Amino acid sequence: MNEQAQLLPGTLDLLILKAVSLGPLHGYGVLLRIGQISGQALLIEQGALYPALFRLVRQGLLKASWGTSENNRRAKFYELTAAGRKRLREETEGWNRLATAIGSALAARPEEA
Amino acid sequence: MSIQSYCRTLAAKVLRRSEIAHDLDEELRSHIEYRVDDLERSGLTRAEAERRARIEFGGQERYKEECHEALGGNFIETFVHDVRFSLRVLRKSPGFTVVAVITLALAIGANAVVFAVLNALILRPLNLPREHSLYGVERGENGFVSYLDYVDVRDRNRSFESLAAFNITEVGVNAGKEPSRAWAFEISGNYFEALGVRPHLGRVLQPTDEHGVNSVPYVVLSYGYWNSHFQSDPDVVGRTVQLNTHPYTIIGVAPPGFRGTLLFLSPDVFVPLVNHDELSANGELNARSKHWLFEMLGHLKPGITPAQATADLNSIGDYLQKTYPKEEPQWKFRLARPSLYGNFLGNPIRAFVAGLMLLAFLILLAACANLGTLFAARASDRSREVALRLALGSTRNRILRQLLTEAVLISLLGGTVGLLGSIVLLRHLSAWQPFPRFPLQIPVNPDANVYTMAVVLALLSGLLFGIVPVRQVLKANPYEVVKAGSSGGVGRQVSVRDVLLVTQIAICAVLVTSSFVAVRGLIRSMHSNFGFEPRDVVLAETDLSMAGYRGEMVPTMQRRMFDALETIPAVKAVGLVDEPPLSMGGMTTTVYSDKTTDMRSSNAAASPWLYKVSPGYFDAAGTALLAGRTFSWHDDDKAPRVAVVNREFAQKLFGSIENGIGKYFKLRDGALVQVVGIVEDGKYFNLAEDSKPAMFFPLLQSPWADTWLLVRSNGDLQDVSAAVRSKLRELDPGLFAYIQPWTTELQGVLFPSRMATLSLGVLGMMGAMLSITGIFGMAAYSVSKRLRELGIRIALGARSEEVLRAALGRALKLLAFGSAAGLILGLLATKVLASIVYQASPRDPMVLAGVIVAMSLLGLLATWIPAQRALSVDPLILLRDE
Numbered sequence: 004m005n006e007q008a009q010l011l012p013g014t015l016d017l018l019i020l021k022a023v024s025l026g027p028l029h030g031y032g033v034l035l036r037i038g039q040i041s042g043q044a045l046l047i048e049q050g051a052l053y054p055a056l057f058r059l060v061r062q063g064l065l066k067a068s069w070g071t072s073e074n075n076r077r078a079k080f081y082e083l084t085a086a087g088r089k090r091l092r093e094e095t096e097g098w099n100r101l102a103t104a105i106g107s108a109l110a111a112r113p114e115e116a
Numbered sequence: 117m118s119i120q121s122y123c124r125t126l127a128a129k130v131l132r133r134s135e136i137a138h139d140l141d142e143e144l145r146s147h148i149e150y151r152v153d154d155l156e157r158s159g160l161t162r163a164e165a166e167r168r169a170r171i172e173f174g175g176q177e178r179y180k181e182e183c184h185e186a187l188g189g190n191f192i193e194t195f196v197h198d199v200r201f202s203l204r205v206l207r208k209s210p211g212f213t214v215v216a217v218i219t220l221a222l223a224i225g226a227n228a229v230v231f232a233v234l235n236a237l238i239l240r241p242l243n244l245p246r247e248h249s250l251y252g253v254e255r256g257e258n259g260f261v262s263y264l265d266y267v268d269v270r271d272r273n274r275s276f277e278s279l280a281a282f283n284i285t286e287v288g289v290n291a292g293k294e295p296s297r298a299w300a301f302e303i304s305g306n307y308f309e310a311l312g313v314r315p316h317l318g319r320v321l322q323p324t325d326e327h328g329v330n331s332v333p334y335v336v337l338s339y340g341y342w343n344s345h346f347q348s349d350p351d352v353v354g355r356t357v358q359l360n361t362h363p364y365t366i367i368g369v370a371p372p373g374f375r376g377t378l379l380f381l382s383p384d385v386f387v388p389l390v391n392h393d394e395l396s397a398n399g400e401l402n403a404r405s406k407h408w409l410f411e412m413l414g415h416l417k418p419g420i421t422p423a424q425a426t427a428d429l430n431s432i433g434d435y436l437q438k439t440y441p442k443e444e445p446q447w448k449f450r451l452a453r454p455s456l457y458g459n460f461l462g463n464p465i466r467a468f469v470a471g472l473m474l475l476a477f478l479i480l481l482a483a484c485a486n487l488g489t490l491f492a493a494r495a496s497d498r499s500r501e502v503a504l505r506l507a508l509g510s511t512r513n514r515i516l517r518q519l520l521t522e523a524v525l526i527s528l529l530g531g532t533v534g535l536l537g538s539i540v541l542l543r544h545l546s547a548w549q550p551f552p553r554f555p556l557q558i559p560v561n562p563d564a565n566v567y568t569m570a571v572v573l574a575l576l577s578g579l580l581f582g583i584v585p586v587r588q589v590l591k592a593n594p595y596e597v598v599k600a601g602s603s604g605g606v607g608r609q610v611s612v613r614d615v616l617l618v619t620q621i622a623i624c625a626v627l628v629t630s631s632f633v634a635v636r637g638l639i640r641s642m643h644s645n646f647g648f649e650p651r652d653v654v655l656a657e658t659d660l661s662m663a664g665y666r667g668e669m670v671p672t673m674q675r676r677m678f679d680a681l682e683t684i685p686a687v688k689a690v691g692l693v694d695e696p697p698l699s700m701g702g703m704t705t706t707v708y709s710d711k712t713t714d715m716r717s718s719n720a721a722a723s724p725w726l727y728k729v730s731p732g733y734f735d736a737a738g739t740a741l742l743a744g745r746t747f748s749w750h751d752d753d754k755a756p757r758v759a760v761v762n763r764e765f766a767q768k769l770f771g772s773i774e775n776g777i778g779k780y781f782k783l784r785d786g787a788l789v790q791v792v793g794i795v796e797d798g799k800y801f802n803l804a805e806d807s808k809p810a811m812f813f814p815l816l817q818s819p820w821a822d823t824w825l826l827v828r829s830n831g832d833l834q835d836v837s838a839a840v841r842s843k844l845r846e847l848d849p850g851l852f853a854y855i856q857p858w859t860t861e862l863q864g865v866l867f868p869s870r871m872a873t874l875s876l877g878v879l880g881m882m883g884a885m886l887s888i889t890g891i892f893g894m895a896a897y898s899v900s901k902r903l904r905e906l907g908i909r910i911a912l913g914a915r916s917e918e919v920l921r922a923a924l925g926r927a928l929k930l931l932a933f934g935s936a937a938g939l940i941l942g943l944l945a946t947k948v949l950a951s952i953v954y955q956a957s958p959r960d961p962m963v964l965a966g967v968i969v970a971m972s973l974l975g976l977l978a979t980w981i982p983a984q985r986a987l988s989v990d991p992l993i994l995l996r997d998e
Contacts, residue, residue, distance in 0.1 A: 050174040
């Protein structure tokens with residue numbers, strides 16, 4: 004548990020988009036997928052997922068439809084829309100830029116300043 | 117997201133509310149089931165797995181709400197929630213709710229009433245098309261002009277589209293049955309055309325009807341008169357009626373909304389101005405020196421400013437003065453709004469209504485300050501609830517929104533109650549006839565303007581006092597409040613709240629002071645010396661010209677009336693006067709010393725009030741003769757001209773009373789008049805006036821057909837009135853007389869001071885009530901905040917006065933400070949009041965004492981309940997509570 008990192012504000016949406024981009028998922032599946040692709044390193048409150056999903060649907064980045072899952076349970080499946088795909092690309096680039104910048108800033112040594 | 121799709125989600129959300137909720141339920145349930153499956157697989161029992169899954173998930177309700185919010189468009193939903201919640205909260209504290217609603221209802225009601233009056237009198241007085249460009253033209257001291265002046269100005273000006281004129285008179289109407297009196301506007305031929313008013317039936321008078329003196333035997337009825345006296349007969353056009361015994365043909369009926377161009381007098385009929393001589397029997401139409409025509413009015417041409425128009429008019433004035441130096445005085449022209457007798461009544465009325473509006477607005481502000489304090493007190497009482505809600509995950513926004521909803525709900529409730537109350541009050545006000553003789557018609561019924569104003573004020577004030585506790589809520593730290601309980605001392609330095617309260621108490625004290633001064637003035641003016649004694653006198657007004665009397669017949673008939681009334685038993689004295697003093701009319705004229713030859717108005721020695729009286733008048737009126745003699749029946753047109761003057765006149769022209777008898781003075785036309793008697797001073801136009809000069813001429817030397825009979829008796833006034841009526845009927849059944857006690861007639865002159873007293877009294881009461889709730893709120897708040905401290909003090913053995921001082925000292929200090937400030941301001945304000953109310957003297961010990969007693973009572977009343985609460989603090993219970 005101690006290995007898990009707190010999510011930075013605003014990153015949940017990006018993670019959801021990324022998780023869904025790999026294939027349609029229901030809510031619990033999104034949670035599992037994020038855990039899987041982050042190597043169980045990110046802690047997401049289960050309940051907090053849903054307001055985020057609803058928000059993304061409302062922004063037109065995701066679309067939702069009821070379907071049946073592998074074990075025959077009814078569930079609501081989310082998939083990326085074209086706008087969602089575009090947003091994911093932009094956000095990923097932005098995030099990478101930020102991460103590089105922060106990373107190099109933090110790696111600076113005294114003689115380089 | 118586009119507005120369209122937002123609206124779609126909104127609509128979808130509102131329409132499919134339950135569907136979405138169901139959807140969400142199902143989705144969350146499926147989530148938990150997946151989790152349960154996983155947990156079960158990892159080796160837990162099913163029941164244990166379910167429990168764990170739920171705990172892991174967290175507060176379902178909160179997430180559901182967040183989901184709803186995330187969907188957007190839940191403004192309405194939240195709003196409905198807030199309203200429901202607010203209603204529940206308000207119902208739980210009915211005392212607070214009732215006080216708040218009543219406070220606002222009074223404040224908004226007062227504003228609505230005053231605004232409705234303002235609306236009716238000033239914003240939209242006559243309800244005519246293009247009223248903004250409609251101006252009345254005035255000239256000289258009282259605004260009257262001669263008919264020939266009017267014709268010259270009408271034809272020579274380049275500023276008006278069409279300049280009309282009208283005069284007010286009364287006529288006797290005989291439509292075949294009982295003759296009756298009616299108010300008439302004598303109008304120029306272009307009157308209706310200039311105003312843009314079209315007839316309801318038939319046609320109106322036209323310029324082409326006029327062919328000189330007495331050439332237009334036509335009459336136009338007002339809509340109301342057509343209704344009441346002709347039963348709305350559609351065939352009335354073409355019928356002939358007798359006006360003052362002359363035949364006139366009804367040519368049309370004015371439209372329903374048109375009540376003439378004066379607010380305080382709506383005419384029954386419209387008659388031609390060129391027939392003035394026939395209808396009034398005064399022969400003034402073509403006399404340039406007689407200024408009797410009431411008002412000229414018309415629309416300015418497009419592009420002409422009032423200043424240009426005034427310059428244009430004054431150049432005509434200069435021409436008139438040059439051409440007719442004897443008849444035309446050097447009077448300047450002025451433009452004025454026509455509806456309230458131009459600047460004469462208009463300015464004081466406008467000032468008065470504007471003052472009232474200001475006071476009403478101050479009261480609303482005070483009410484908001486009050487409610488703000490109450491709300492802040494409540495918010496701090498509820499700080500635990502707020503803290504709990506914050507701790508449970510509610511957002512500050514949500515809490516603020518809810519508090520504001522509560523405030524606006526109260527303000528709307530209060531506004532509605534206030535508006536309903538004001539509508540009732542305005543109905544009565546519209547139907548109110550303060551002057552029995554004048555058909556006052558000022559419809560002050562609320563219209564869209566008034567409703568809008570009330571709603572806007574209600575919303576604004578709701579936001580205003582709802583905002584007061586905002587800072588408090590924003591500052592609230594849930595953990596601290598829940599941990600420590602409500603403590604935190606009352607601020608020691610001067611806070612905004614204190615300033616609000618002091619201001620408000622000061623306003624209240626101003627109102628209380630001014631209403632006390634007004635009441636005292638009113639009481640004094642009822643018992644002051646008028647220069648006549650109205651008690652035991654019956655007045656009978658008759659206009660002989662209405663009954664067809666002309667020339668020599670007039671004085672003969674007046675003598676017969678005088679003789680007949682003298683024979684009534686119990687009658688002590690009878691007199692005739694053209695218009696008794698203090699009857700809201702009368703006229704002044706300029707007089708000159710006997711040596712003056714240049715009769716310019718700048719050379720005049722005085723401009724006294726002029727009364728035409730018969731022998732017996734001074735006895736009947738109860739005016740004391742100081743020197744010389746009064747008139748006899750021998751002072752007629754064959755005898756030398758004589759006058760009785762008052763003390764002020766004698767002192768002004770001759771230096772003293774003794775000097776005056778037998779002396780001469782000159783009139784404008786050069787005639788010499790000898791003073792034969794001197795009487796005491798009196799009040800002539802209003803009760804607040806200083807001593808004015810006045811003179812009395814024998815009625816026989818200046819004949820006048822429209823007179824008042826004064827009958828002084830020691831009998832019952834009702835019996836005497838009946839006897840007067842039957843005597844007059846015996847003499848001429850076609851004569852109409854207004855008969856009433858003189859004291860009743862005087863109600864009119866007391867009207868302004870009564871009105872001022874009444875409005876100030878009502879506003880003062882409201883101010884007092886607001887101050888009570890304000891001080892109460894402040895005191896109750898400070899007691900509840902310091903309850904624990906007080907309990908400890910009591911436990912340590914403090915005496916009651918010490919507890920009270922600790923609990924209420926601050927509130928009482930504010931009260932004393934505010935009252936003192938208000939008293940001083942109020943005394944300054946009475947200078948303004950002095951022009952309306954008779955002898956409104958601020959340096960009156962009764963007033964000072966009254967105000968101090970009133971404010972102390974007020975303080976006592978307001979702090980009574982908090983004081984009781986402070987004294988009944990039980991330290992044991994308080995400490996246990998912690």
